[in-house]
Amino acid sequence: MSDDRWIEHLNSLEVSRRRLLAGAAAAGFLAACSRELRPNDTGTSGAATPGATPELEDQLSIYNWADYVHPKTYGQFEKEFDIKITEDNYPSNEDALAKLQAGAKGYDLVVPTGYMVEIMREQGLLMELDHSQIPNFSLIEDRFLDTAADPGNRYSVPKDFGTTGYGYRSKFVKEEMSSWEDFFRLAPKYSGRYTVLDSSPEVVGSALKMLGYSYNSVEPKEIEEATKELLKLKPHVRKITSSMREIMITGEAYVSLTWNGEIGYVALDAADARYVVPSEGTEVWTDNWCIVAGAPHPAAAHAFINWHLQPKIQAQDTSYHYYGSCVEGEEEFLKPAIANDPAVYPAGDVLEKLEFAAANPEWLRLRNEAWTKFKAA
């Protein structure tokens, strides 16, 4: 193993690029231990006058998922703009929300998933963007824009996208898997070798999609049916975890309900790992750059968002975290193996069946009740 690969392997043991530290418990602990010691900047908030080029600050503070940009990305921006970047990490949307709600000061950028953009903007935690400072916004594909979570993208700019599906090790699983139906049907055969994400919407949503319902169903009867399927699945689940990389690589688990980038990572060490975008359809999500309300360095934050939308930078990050870029024209900078990987860029027919999560309190309550039944079983 070369040095790079070795470091990546170590990362895979504890840090997931997108959502995770070493498990939910560890996450809570670490988050509790790492209260930030940032100066309480009283920088001016509010976007600059449109058209004017505001003076860039010399610092930028990013609150991001762990390991979610290429290791070179920040350095390139720092060099080009002479702005010093500092980054803190969070393990889940909820942790980021809790910290911002508690009044954490000093952050400029945060990277919530679509549904969390909605919650954060409703809570007044985000600053309205000045689109005149983000000309590269026009490079983003239309299908990722103007979602229910943020109509008109007044607060958010898609950073990348991914799907919620499942991965399996074809070395251990003899069947060709392609649907949610396959996922649930084969569980008894590979009992004790399954993992699912430690997150209610994705897991409940998978059963809903298998049954032919909407990922966002709020029909109690449909949720109940989905819960029944999940209770049947439960005895075969080895572990409920969002950090399944290690046990998938070691072969302790064969099948994992997770996000596509996670399996892309597993495949670095286990070439027989396959990711499935289930044929019934599934969730598609975007993570988004947002500027925190009261950000001390709003001009630098806008500059970073705009700079990061360049296809070349997007391709660099995608080749690192295996989540697809939302901008057009990044393919030419990508290795064909990634650009043509249906796990990263799902093919047209599946694409149409993907749904964005549409969260509201009732939606979440139904999912968490089902989740409690699933966990307590």
Added chain:
Amino acid sequence: MASRSSVAEPRALLLPAWGWYSVFFVAPLLIMVAYSFAINDPDRFFTVTFGFYTDQFQRVWDPLYLEIYKNTFLMALSGTFGCLLIGYPFAYFLATRAGRYKTFLFFLVIVPFWTSLLIRTYAWLLLLSENGPLSGALQSMGLIANPLNILYTPISVWIGIVYDYLPLMVFPLYVAIERMDPRLKEASRDLGAGRGATFWKVTVPLTMPGIITGCLLTFIPMTGEYVVPEILGGAKSYLVGNLVANEFRTAIDWPFGAALSMSLVAMMLVVIFVYLRFLGRRSEESLGSFL
């Protein structure tokens, strides 16, 4: 130094503790009480109406949640029993037979506290895994045919909590046994009681305050356990602590999370009350020694 009142001075010593307690213990508790009587807005996240609504407590009575409380109590009870079973003989040895090794053995009990609980729990993950050393050892001894498959089950959670809380059982037991006058045991033997009768009729009753203190010190935190089921239970064993965490962190349902934890607090108060009531004066003494 001359003019200070001799009464006021000792009271002033309590000020830091009172201040700390009211700001960092009483205040958060009151906030949680307020939340537990609030209701959620069904359309907007994080929008609660405070008042005196009992909706959340009615939800707690759902069999789904009662089952989780039951599982939690059973886990804590069996964990406490495990600690007592391992801790009593050890404390007895430490207090009466350890001789010059006493300091060293005490040292061994304390050493784990030098490392974070989280790291030690992760170490158990390796020990208990199906390819881990325990599985290998048991297989090579011929005790089990297949790889050990207890990780991510309630058994591994039980092992984890017994390990974590064992020192809390050993310390009060040690103090109680050490304090016991050895001549009482000699008298019991002189009067014709056998070893067994002496142990059950003299030693155990005399060390009861230590047993009760040790059991309370282990049982109460075990009912709020969160880390061990999360890691060693593979997040599949759902105890009240994990449920509460989920309501706050992911369900964004603070009122219900608060009601669940207040219910747990209420149940704990009942447990302590029962101890005081049925175990009489002796348990009051033992409680007094740490409350």
